[in-house]
Amino acid sequence: MTMYDIIYKKREGGELTKEEIDFFIEGYTRGDIPDYQASAFLMAVYFRGLTKKETFMLTDAMRYSGDNIDLSSISGIKVDKHSTGGVGDKTTLIVGPLAASCGVPIAKMSGRGLGFTGGTIDKLESISGYRTSVESQEFIDTVNSVGISVIGQTAHIAPADKKLYALRDVTATVDNMGLISGSIMSKKLASGSDAIVLDVKCGSGAFMKDFDSALKLADYMVEIGHSAGKKTAAFITDMAQPLGSAVGNALEVKEAINVLKGEGPEDITELSLQLSAYMVFLGEKAKTYEEAYQMVETNLKNLKGLEKFSQFVKAHGGNENIIYDFNLFPTAKIKVNVLANQEGYVETIHADDIGRAALALGAGRHKKEDKIDLSAGILLQKKMGDKVTVGDVIAEIHGNEDEKVKEAKAIIEKAYKVSKNKQIKQKLIKALIAYKNEKIY
Amino acid sequence: MTMYDIIYKKREGGELTKEEIDFFIEGYTRGDIPDYQASAFLMAVYFRGLTKKETFMLTDAMRYSGDNIDLSSISGIKVDKHSTGGVGDKTTLIVGPLAASCGVPIAKMSGRGLGFTGGTIDKLESISGYRTSVESQEFIDTVNSVGISVIGQTAHIAPADKKLYALRDVTATVDNMGLISGSIMSKKLASGSDAIVLDVKCGSGAFMKDFDSALKLADYMVEIGHSAGKKTAAFITDMAQPLGSAVGNALEVKEAINVLKGEGPEDITELSLQLSAYMVFLGEKAKTYEEAYQMVETNLKNLKGLEKFSQFVKAHGGNENIIYDFNLFPTAKIKVNVLANQEGYVETIHADDIGRAALALGAGRHKKEDKIDLSAGILLQKKMGDKVTVGDVIAEIHGNEDEKVKEAKAIIEKAYKVSKNKQIKQKLIKALIAYKNEKIY
Numbered sequence: 027m028t029m030y031d032i033i034y035k036k037r038e039g040g041e042l043t044k045e046e047i048d049f050f051i052e053g054y055t056r057g058d059i060p061d062y063q064a065s066a067f068l069m070a071v072y073f074r075g076l077t078k079k080e081t082f083m084l085t086d087a088m089r090y091s092g093d094n095i096d097l098s099s100i101s102g103i104k105v106d107k108h109s110t111g112g113v114g115d116k117t118t119l120i121v122g123p124l125a126a127s128c129g130v131p132i133a134k135m136s137g138r139g140l141g142f143t144g145g146t147i148d149k150l151e152s153i154s155g156y157r158t159s160v161e162s163q164e165f166i167d168t169v170n171s172v173g174i175s176v177i178g179q180t181a182h183i184a185p186a187d188k189k190l191y192a193l194r195d196v197t198a199t200v201d202n203m204g205l206i207s208g209s210i211m212s213k214k215l216a217s218g219s220d221a222i223v224l225d226v227k228c229g230s231g232a233f234m235k236d237f238d239s240a241l242k243l244a245d246y247m248v249e250i251g252h253s254a255g256k257k258t259a260a261f262i263t264d265m266a267q268p269l270g271s272a273v274g275n276a277l278e279v280k281e282a283i284n285v286l287k288g289e290g291p292e293d294i295t296e297l298s299l300q301l302s303a304y305m306v307f308l309g310e311k312a313k314t315y316e317e318a319y320q321m322v323e324t325n326l327k328n329l330k331g332l333e334k335f336s337q338f339v340k341a342h343g344g345n346e347n348i349i350y351d352f353n354l355f356p357t358a359k360i361k362v363n364v365l366a367n368q369e370g371y372v373e374t375i376h377a378d379d380i381g382r383a384a385l386a387l388g389a390g391r392h393k394k395e396d397k398i399d400l401s402a403g404i405l406l407q408k409k410m411g412d413k414v415t416v417g418d419v420i421a422e423i424h425g426n427e428d429e430k431v432k433e434a435k436a437i438i439e440k441a442y443k444v445s446k447n448k449q450i451k452q453k454l455i456k457a458l459i460a461y462k463n464e465k466i467y
Numbered sequence: 468m469t470m471y472d473i474i475y476k477k478r479e480g481g482e483l484t485k486e487e488i489d490f491f492i493e494g495y496t497r498g499d500i501p502d503y504q505a506s507a508f509l510m511a512v513y514f515r516g517l518t519k520k521e522t523f524m525l526t527d528a529m530r531y532s533g534d535n536i537d538l539s540s541i542s543g544i545k546v547d548k549h550s551t552g553g554v555g556d557k558t559t560l561i562v563g564p565l566a567a568s569c570g571v572p573i574a575k576m577s578g579r580g581l582g583f584t585g586g587t588i589d590k591l592e593s594i595s596g597y598r599t600s601v602e603s604q605e606f607i608d609t610v611n612s613v614g615i616s617v618i619g620q621t622a623h624i625a626p627a628d629k630k631l632y633a634l635r636d637v638t639a640t641v642d643n644m645g646l647i648s649g650s651i652m653s654k655k656l657a658s659g660s661d662a663i664v665l666d667v668k669c670g671s672g673a674f675m676k677d678f679d680s681a682l683k684l685a686d687y688m689v690e691i692g693h694s695a696g697k698k699t700a701a702f703i704t705d706m707a708q709p710l711g712s713a714v715g716n717a718l719e720v721k722e723a724i725n726v727l728k729g730e731g732p733e734d735i736t737e738l739s740l741q742l743s744a745y746m747v748f749l750g751e752k753a754k755t756y757e758e759a760y761q762m763v764e765t766n767l768k769n770l771k772g773l774e775k776f777s778q779f780v781k782a783h784g785g786n787e788n789i790i791y792d793f794n795l796f797p798t799a800k801i802k803v804n805v806l807a808n809q810e811g812y813v814e815t816i817h818a819d820d821i822g823r824a825a826l827a828l829g830a831g832r833h834k835k836e837d838k839i840d841l842s843a844g845i846l847l848q849k850k851m852g853d854k855v856t857v858g859d860v861i862a863e864i865h866g867n868e869d870e871k872v873k874e875a876k877a878i879i880e881k882a883y884k885v886s887k888n889k890q891i892k893q894k895l896i897k898a899l900i901a902y903k904n905e906k907i908y
Contacts, residue, residue: 034639037513062502066638069510072478197507198475 029053029063036070044083051087055186061193068190068199076204081246082253084204088212089254091186095135095162095218100169102131103257105305106219108210110234110243111141112227113381114268114406117294118146118176119282121302123334126174127325128302128318130309133169135179135217142381142390144275144398147178152276152356152400156344174338184212206233207246214251221257221308223301224248228456231377232265237456248459257308262457263297267375267410270294274389274403276355277424283349286332293409293454299323300455356401358424360431366414370444375410379441383434387425399426404438411449470494470504477511485524492528496627502634509631509640517645522687523694525645529653530695532627536576536603536659541610543572544698546746547660549651551675551684552582553668554822555709555847558735559587559617560723562743564775567615568766569743569759571750574610576620576658583822583831585716585839588619593717593796593841597785615779625653647674648687655692662698662749664742665689669897672818673706678897689900698749703898704738708816708851711735715830715844717796718865724790727773734850734895740764741896797842799865801872807855811885816851820882824875828866840867845879852890 032046042050050067053059076084097104105125109115122132136146143149147158158178160168168175187209194200214222224247227233228240244260251258270291272281284290285298303312303319312318325331332349340346348354384390388399405422408414421438425431473487483491491508494500517525538545546566550556563573577587584590588599599619601609609616628650635641655663665688668674669681685701692699711732713722725731726739744753744760753759766772773790781787789795825831829840846863849855862879866872 030637030639037510037639060502062506062634063638065503065507066510066640069478069507069514070639073510073514193503196471197504198471198478198511199507 029059029067033063033067033070036067036074039074041077042080042083047080047083048087051084051091051186055091055189064190065193065197065199068194068197068205071205072199072202075202078246078249081204081208082250085208085212085215085250086254088184088186088190088208089215092182092184092216094216095183097133097166097218099166100131100133102129103221103309104131104133104219105221105223105309106134106214106217107223107225107301107305108214109225110210110227110232112265112269113142113231113377113384114270114273114278115227116149116270116272116278116282117225117298117301119149119279119335120285120294120298120331121305122174122176123286123338124298124302124322124325124331125305125309126172126338127330127334128306128321129173129311130306131169132174132176133165133219134174134176135183136176137179142385143273143278143403144390144400146176148398148400149275149279150176150342150344152279153339153344153348154354156339156342158342160342168338168341172334172337172341174334175341176338183216187212203242203246207243207250211247211250215254215256219256221305222251223304223308224258224260225297225301226260226262227265228262229264229266229377231268231381237262241457244457244459259304259308260459261301261304261455262459264452264454264456265377266452268377268380268406269297271406271409272403273380273384273406274387274424275398275400276357277403277405280352280355283332283335286326286335287329288326291409295326297454299326358401358426360423360425360428362423362425362431362435363419364421364423364435364438366408366416366418366420366444368444369415370413370446371449372408372410372412372414372420372442373445373449374443375406376441379437380404380406383423383437383441386433386437387423387430388427402426404434408442411451414444470500470508474504474508474511477508477515480515482518483521483524488521488524489528492525492532492627496532496630505631506634506638506640509635509638509646512646513640513643516643519687519690522645522649523691526649526653526656526691527695529625529627529631529649530656533623533625533657535657536624538574538607538659540607541572541574543570544662544750545572545574545660546662546664546750547575547655547658548664548666548742548746549655550666551651551668551673553706553710554583554672554818554825555711555714555719556668557590557711557713557719557723558666558739558742560590560720560776561726561735561739561772562746563615563617564727564779565739565743565763565766565772566746566750567613567779568771568775569747569762570614570752571747572610573615573617574606574660575615575617576624577617578620583826584714584719584844585831585841587617589839589841590716590720591617591785593720594780594785594789595795597780597783599783601783609779609782613775613778613782615775616782617779624657628653644683644687648684648691652688652691652695656695656697660697662746663692664745664749665699665701666742667701667703668706669703670705670707670818672709672822678703682898685898685900700745700749701900702742702745702896703900705893705895705897706818707893709818709821709847710738712847712850713844714821714825714847715828715865716839716841717798718844718846721793721796724773724776727767727776728770729767732850736767738895740767799842799867801864801866801869803864803866803872803876804860805862805864805876805879807849807857807859807861807885809885810856811854811887812890813849813851813853813855813861813883814886814890815884816847817882820878821845821847824864824878824882827874827878828864828871829868843867845875849883852892855885
């Protein structure tokens with residue numbers, strides 16, 4: 027078997043065997059197969075696609091290219107959640123504590139972000155004292171004692187995916203359902219949870235621009251999860267505009283806390299309830315999804331979720347007073363309002379543009395080495411469908427450099443489109459690919 | 468402009484501009500664009516194709532990536548000939564002297580072969596004393612005094628093509644009309660001749676297996692030649708079986724001499740007459756192709772072609788007595804006959820298999836560094852359509868090691884297929900894409 031034969035077979039539209047896929051992934055991870063053969067192969071995959079069977083095998087090969095986390099010393103059904111990423115998505119900080127407050131053990135490894143804003147780990151670092159890097163025994167102990175721990179990825183998870191993704195990124199071979207779903211799921215499966223709730227974002231601000239692609243991706247990922255014996259379900263949720271109001275690291279943590287206080291924006295509150303309810307359902311702490319939903323709703327109202335948030339922050343060395351004193355968060359020096367210059371209704375808020383504005387303010391990274399400004403970001407005061415009159419504050423910019431704030435302001439002004447006509451609100455949750463009982467048991 | 472954008476554009480089916488193609492070729496030749504981006508691009512080209520316009524621009528960019536030979540100090544219309552390669556093709560050694568004997572200056576740089584047998588330069592080295600590597604002034608002087616010189620490629624011709632071809636070879640991205648024709652023509656155009664006669668081989672023993680592909684390739688190359696202002700024509704000729712009888716370096720030179728003596732096999736004699744006639748026609752030494760054909764036929768009969776062969780061998784330091792004394796050629800120690808084990812008519816002689824047998828005997832190279840056995844090879848005593856009875860010698864193996872001869876014998880036995888039915892002889896010359904007058908003047 028040679029890599030040439032594998033490229034040729036895929037180029038001709040053939041279906042690869044497990045041996046061929048393992049040969050590729052193992053050889054590429056070791057460095058025996060050069061980048062130039064891998065990229066030619068990836069482009070052939072772009073044109074010919076991967077069958078579901080090939081995708082399962084590819085995912086499996088990438089999953090076992092590195093460490094697989096052993097969470098067996100945590101009792102109960104460990105449930106993970108993964109979002110394909112969107113502007114203003116801080117749901118992990120909400121659904122983790124909510125599900126944990128219902129008894130579902132959450133042992134989550136999160137990444138740092140490369141893009142518009144930081145990842146969950148960056149966001150958590152805006153809480154003073156919070157240690158994102160802990161030994162695996164402490165991680166497991168925290169889940170066993172508190173019910174939830176969220177740390178940075180320390181283990182050697184799916185190195186094949188890491189190497190392949192970097193190559194795809196520079197060779198225009200990212201856009202393929204098999205490769206995308208395999209990339210996400212290889213890491214999720216290696217992370218050791220028993221069940222996974224996926225949040226597939228869909229719309230102008232997401233990687234999947236249209237519903238059909240999002241549905242296909244969700245379907246691929248759910249089937250990969252099932253094929254690996256994990257309970258997996260996927261929500262498809264709207265990302266035409268940013269989620270919630272806050273975009274930027276500290277601003278997003280504050281909004282997450284507000285949601286847990288019952289004072290958050292309606293959209294992210296509702297999405298968090300549904301996601302965490304499904305986690306509780308898959309974690310078998312409720313018999314039905316409806317029962318699970320009532321449980322998380324109750325724990326939102328009685329502040330049990332907020333309490334869990336406080337506990338896990340404390341367990342990680344973070345200052346738990348932060349939930350009542352937002353002055354403890356890093357704060358931007360400059361606050362500038364963006365005003366409406368037209369009367370009407372907000373027709374669109376291009377999420378990508380809001381993300382770009384946040385990046386311009388320093389809330390995200392261009393390169394891996396970039397330092398993030400945790401205080402910088404944007405608070406959207408008007409969302410799609412809202413009525414505005416001239417002079418209304420539509421957004422609030424938080425920044426630390428005049429030039430950057432000016433740049434962000436110009437981007438945000440263009441991101442909003444106001445129309446004379448009343449707008450029909452988009453549904454936030456577009457579809458749910460439920461955990462298919464029959465496939466697992 | 469970035470290489471990523473160029474890959475993406477081609478992936479999406481876009482037509483590249485001259486700036487984009489130049490950016491790619493220049494950057495890749497310099498080493499600024501990595502192999503892994505080039506190979507992803509090449510695979511996208513495999514699926515999306517290149518328009519003729521793109522092919523012209525790519526050829527041009529590769530042509531000017533290195534030296535362009537200046538033949539202006541040779542008077543007259545310099546004519547080059549190129550074959551896409553096939554088993555037993557020794558026509559350069561025949562058509563060069565024949566066309567030169569009619570007054571067409573032939574200044575030819577040839578390569579060494581990687582494959583079944585050596586290239587023209589390897590074959591010439593079976594003539595004792597022949598110097599294949601000479602300074603460019605001596606090359607030009609020889610053409611001016613003798614009318615023909617054939618040397619190894621010394622100049623830095625189309626390095627972009629060399630680098631790209633090596634990459635295509637290991638990434639399954641060879642098979643594309645634009646890339647194949649651009650690769651051949653970039654080198655031909657840089658070699659400095661004014662006119663080019665192409666011999667596009669077609670059939671099981673050639674790169675182009677079917678007539679339609681061969682026709683398309685011929686058409687692309689002729690148009691590239693025209694677009695560069697060179698008179699270009701292409702023959703499409705059969706390569707279902709090896710050309711002539713001899714396969715292997717010294718054996719092929721001997722056969723070429725026999726053809727020039729009027730004693731060669733019919734197929735290669737006829738093809739050589741037609742190719743050299745077209746060279747004479749494009750070289751404007753005859754008003755029509757028919758007149759040119761009469762000239763070369765006359766010079767075959769009166770041995771003027773043979774005389775020219777002798778003169779150019781001598782000019783290169785080779786022993787010209789070789790044309791009358793074949794004992795001066797390297798000779799194999801072992802001669803083994805392959806016998807027919809069935810009565811009937813030869814239905815096929817798979818050219819690829821004969822080539823593989825020659826390679827097994829040591830007549831060709833697996834790797835660039837391999838040393839060629841100049842004396843080894845095969846003489847086919849029966850060709851397609853010939854009648855055979857059991858025990859007839861169908862082929863003669865010339866080798867120097869028993870094991871290799873045994874291996875070659877087994878391959879040759881399988882290469883011949885004998886049928887009870889009388890066979891219709893295939894036409895050797897399948898098509899001619901004539902030089903299109905209207906496109907140049």
